[in-house]
Amino acid sequence: MILAARGIHLAYGRRQVLHGADLEARSGQVTALAGPNGSGKSSLLRCALGLLRPERGRVELDGRDLSGLAPAERARLLAYVPQAVPPGFPMSVFEFVLAGRRPHLAWRATAADEEAVALALERAGLEDLALRPYDHLSGGQKQKALLARALAQSTPVLVLDEPTSSLDLRHQTEVMDLLRFLAVEAGIAVLLAAHDLNLAARFADRVILLEQGRVRAAGPPQSTLTPENVALVFGVRCALVPVEGSLHLVHLHQTITEVSHETLDRRMEPGPGPGRGSGHGRGAGRSHRP
Amino acid sequence: MDRAGTIQLFRAHAGRRLAVLAGLLALPLLAAVVSLATGASRYGLADFLDALARSGEARDILLGLRLPRTVMAVLTGCGLAVSGAVCQAVLRNPLASPFTLGVASGAGFGAVAAIILFGAVHNGPVAAGAFAGALGVSLLVLGLARLRDAAGETVILSGVALMYLFSALTSFLQTLGSAEDVHRTVFWFFGNLSKAGWPEAALAAAMILPPLPLLVLRAWDLNLLLHGDETAETLGVNVAGMRGGLVVLASLMTAGAICFTGVIGFIGLVAPHMARLLVGSDHRRLIPASAAVGAALVTGADIAGRSLLAPQVIPIGVVTAFLGVPFFFFLLFARRRRA
Numbered sequence: 197m198i199l200a201a202r203g204i205h206l207a208y209g210r211r212q213v214l215h216g217a218d219l220e221a222r223s224g225q226v227t228a229l230a231g232p233n234g235s236g237k238s239s240l241l242r243c244a245l246g247l248l249r250p251e252r253g254r255v256e257l258d259g260r261d262l263s264g265l266a267p268a269e270r271a272r273l274l275a276y277v278p279q280a281v282p283p284g285f286p287m288s289v290f291e292f293v294l295a296g297r298r299p300h301l302a303w304r305a306t307a308a309d310e311e312a313v314a315l316a317l318e319r320a321g322l323e324d325l326a327l328r329p330y331d332h333l334s335g336g337q338k339q340k341a342l343l344a345r346a347l348a349q350s351t352p353v354l355v356l357d358e359p360t361s362s363l364d365l366r367h368q369t370e371v372m373d374l375l376r377f378l379a380v381e382a383g384i385a386v387l388l389a390a391h392d393l394n395l396a397a398r399f400a401d402r403v404i405l406l407e408q409g410r411v412r413a414a415g416p417p418q419s420t421l422t423p424e425n426v427a428l429v430f431g432v433r434c435a436l437v438p439v440e441g442s443l444h445l446v447h448l449h450q451t452i453t454e455v456s457h458e459t460l461d462r463r464m465e466p467g468p469g470p471g472r473g474s475g476h477g478r479g480a481g482r483s484h485r486p
Numbered sequence: 487m488d489r490a491g492t493i494q495l496f497r498a499h500a501g502r503r504l505a506v507l508a509g510l511l512a513l514p515l516l517a518a519v520v521s522l523a524t525g526a527s528r529y530g531l532a533d534f535l536d537a538l539a540r541s542g543e544a545r546d547i548l549l550g551l552r553l554p555r556t557v558m559a560v561l562t563g564c565g566l567a568v569s570g571a572v573c574q575a576v577l578r579n580p581l582a583s584p585f586t587l588g589v590a591s592g593a594g595f596g597a598v599a600a601i602i603l604f605g606a607v608h609n610g611p612v613a614a615g616a617f618a619g620a621l622g623v624s625l626l627v628l629g630l631a632r633l634r635d636a637a638g639e640t641v642i643l644s645g646v647a648l649m650y651l652f653s654a655l656t657s658f659l660q661t662l663g664s665a666e667d668v669h670r671t672v673f674w675f676f677g678n679l680s681k682a683g684w685p686e687a688a689l690a691a692a693m694i695l696p697p698l699p700l701l702v703l704r705a706w707d708l709n710l711l712l713h714g715d716e717t718a719e720t721l722g723v724n725v726a727g728m729r730g731g732l733v734v735l736a737s738l739m740t741a742g743a744i745c746f747t748g749v750i751g752f753i754g755l756v757a758p759h760m761a762r763l764l765v766g767s768d769h770r771r772l773i774p775a776s777a778a779v780g781a782a783l784v785t786g787a788d789i790a791g792r793s794l795l796a797p798q799v800i801p802i803g804v805v806t807a808f809l810g811v812p813f814f815f816f817l818l819f820a821r822r823r824r825a
Binding site: 242245247267268270271272274275276278282284285286287288290291292295296298299301303307310311313314315317318323324326327345349 | 487488489490492493495496497499574578580703705706709710712713714716717719720721722723724762763766767768770
């Protein structure tokens with residue numbers, strides 16, 4: 197299955213955030229959408245999910261226009277793992293994940309639904325927390341519960357918005373290993389917005405590098421996360437080095453000479469800027485690629 | 487743990503909650519029986535069972551006064567509680583209820599406006615006015631929630647402001663009305679079950695009962711709203727349409743509960759939380775459980791109001807406020823601590 201967005205233009209009010217961006221995610225592959233804060237990653241994901249309607253451009257699933265699908269049908273094809281974590285109402289982890297079965301069940305949950313939830317919990321490593329109240333979970337466990345809910349949805353396409361942002365190093369690699377497993381073994385098309393370039397380099401088959409609402413490069417990590425591209429888009433120096441068979445992005449000392457003026461300006465902006473992920477290279481040295 | 491074990495645990499847990507729900511459903515029945523046996527005249531249950539067969543004073547009091555009052559209490563509690571559960575899911579806000587959002591005051595204003603401005607005499611137009619008022623305020627609150635985070639306190643504060651606005655507007659209308667009209671409307675401020683006879687109870691039932699099965703059938707949509715709009719959307723819910731439909735049903739139930747008894751506060755806030763503690767947040771169980779808890783609470787509050795200072799009757803709105811205000815503070819502070 198191929199989820200493809202073509203020529204997406206999107207504006208929030210008068211602020212144009214996407215200028216004709218393209219995106220493609222295929223079955224059996226992990227596709228990472230990378231780019232600095234505010235480059236339009238989340239907006240492009242939302243367009244691809246049909247949550248936002250672009251001004252121009254099309255989103256297609258195997259050539260069928262996504263906007264032509266009934267909501268329930270779309271929910272059996274596309275699952276979404278958001279960043280934010282609502283509840284605040286008491287529910288067990290099992291009940292939370294059971295919500296992911298909604299597109300498949302009428303009113304009563306069948307044994308097949310319960311089986312799918314149990315499998316999703318197992319894959320996310322939450323099987324021992326099934327009856328724990330969701331609100332009592334740690335930030336990382338909640339993120340895994342969000343993933344489990346989407347897994348229970350049993351869709352051929354899985355879209356994730358920075359699924360590892362509140363996980364520590366070990367859980368990050370666990371989740372990324374799981375996503376690779378789902379792509380390679382279960383043939384799912386995995387599309388994720390990735391803050392962490394190093395994770396994208398190590399685990400993604402394809403990287404789409406987004407810069408200010410436009411695609412700067414798309415393709416395998418070695419041709420997209422080149423030192424030149426990363427310097428231009430993020431304003432940091434780095435090198436892509438193979439370690440134990442997988443690629444790792446390591447940071448180098450900053451010499452600003454080769455950074456363009458445009459990116460320099462952006463680095464002066466307040467708030468968490470492009471230099472935030474200064475620990476990206478830390479994971480180098482171990483390979484978790486199955 | 488293996489998958490079968492996980493499923494086993496979940497089923498046992500769900501089974502226990504279903505048993506609790508079954509127990510809860512018996513609660514309003516019990517309260518209703520006690521309510522029938524409570525009142526100024528010294529008739530007990532045994533007299534009634536006896537009186538059902540023959541005509542006479544006992545029969546008149548039972549069938550003409552206590553029974554419609556009890557039916558009204560059960561309906562009102564059910565309507566307010568379920569409408570509160572729906573408000574809480576729609577706004578994803580545990581502090582939401584028809585009372586705290588001003589919807590109940592809007593309904594009261596609508597009913598009074600129907601009487602004083604449009605000279606409504608019959609029950610139908612009064613109920614229609616209450617529904618219009620409730621729906622108007624609900625839509626206003628939904629609009630505010632779109633501007634601001636619905637789950638935050640801002641929406642509740644706006645709701646409380648609306649509640650005062652519509653109480654003030656109701657008072658204002660009463661200064662315009664004739665003495666007779668004012669007499670018909672004054673009880674709205676306290677919440678009072680004594681005005682209800684069979685015709686009122688029948689109309690209230692027609693507004694409160696039909697939405698119940700609809701809500702139980704759409705329980706999954708309510709469940710998904712708790713997960714946030716985007717997630718609900720990606721799970722196949724048309725969020726905007728669903729929210730609109732739910733608000734209409736909640737307004738109808740609030741109006742049905744309010745229009746003949748006045749604004750009874752806090753039941754819509756307290757009952758869903760009690761039900762949630764007992765059966766969890768799954769609306770397939772929560773809707774019937776809220777209905778049962780709400781009905782039992784209002785009936786119980788009415789019994790207390792009639793017997794604590796007998797022969798004086800404490801208005802039911804006063805009793806529910808004593809019950810509800812501490813609970814409201816508890817919710818508010820528990821939330822602050824977590825945030």
